[in-house]
Amino acid sequence: DAGITQSPRHKVTETGTPVTLRCHQTENHRYMYWYRQDPGHGLRLIHYSYGVKDTDKGEVSDGYSVSRSKTEDFLLTLESATSSQTSVYFCAISESSGLTYEQYFGPGTRLTVT
Amino acid sequence: DQQVKQNSPSLSVQEGRISILNCDYTNSMFDYFLWYKKYPAEGPTFLISISSIKDKNEDGRFTVFLNKSAKHLSLHIVPSQPGDSAVYFCAASWRDSNYQLIWGAGTKLIIKP
Secondary structure (H helix, E strand, C coil), rough: CCCCEEEEEEHHHHHHCCEEEEEECCCCCEEEECCCCCCCEEEEEEEEECCCCCEECCCCCCCCEEEEEEEEEEEEEECCCCCCHHHHEEEEEEEECCCCCEEEECEEEEECCC | CCCCCCCCCEEEEECCCEEEEEEECCCCCCCCEEEEECCCCCCCCEEEEECCCCCCCEEEEEEEEEEEECCCCEECCCCCCCCHHHEEEEEEEEECCCCEEEEEEEEEEECCC
């Protein structure tokens, strides 16, 4: 199993508060991704990183920011949480071998914004 | 506009029979396709993939077929087992995408004993 952990695993927060989710990997992979999963939508990419301090927006990036100061850590921040950001958030990493596109996922963080 | 579509939200199959999950895509740039399996309260796990230069890839009980002209792929599971009950996601990627994946909405597979 890929060494990916996410913290916290569950969080309940109030509308308007900042929230930071952490993804930590022990695989030294270059690529890391943040997704949200909602019923009827599958997984939707929020932001991704292709190296330390190198990040880019995904499909649903509004209201989210990310940072990657070390290879092993990728942080997702909701500057001012809204109820529409209630979701399950998954972090993923990619071996980026050039021949394969597989991503490996963490266990997820369930976030509830009240 | 969904670029990867899984039109069946759920599928029920008898244990021991074949399960066939379908996926359609609209973007001709996609050249790599993957299937993932997801249990409740866990992250998705990679099952099998196929490159657009192939039309079939097999791994044990799992086979993925790709029909590029129809922009359609399918996952066959033979024989189906109770542990196969999960949500299955189809995903697609393309060259120079930084390995981004575009995902379908998923199909919930239920294996009946």
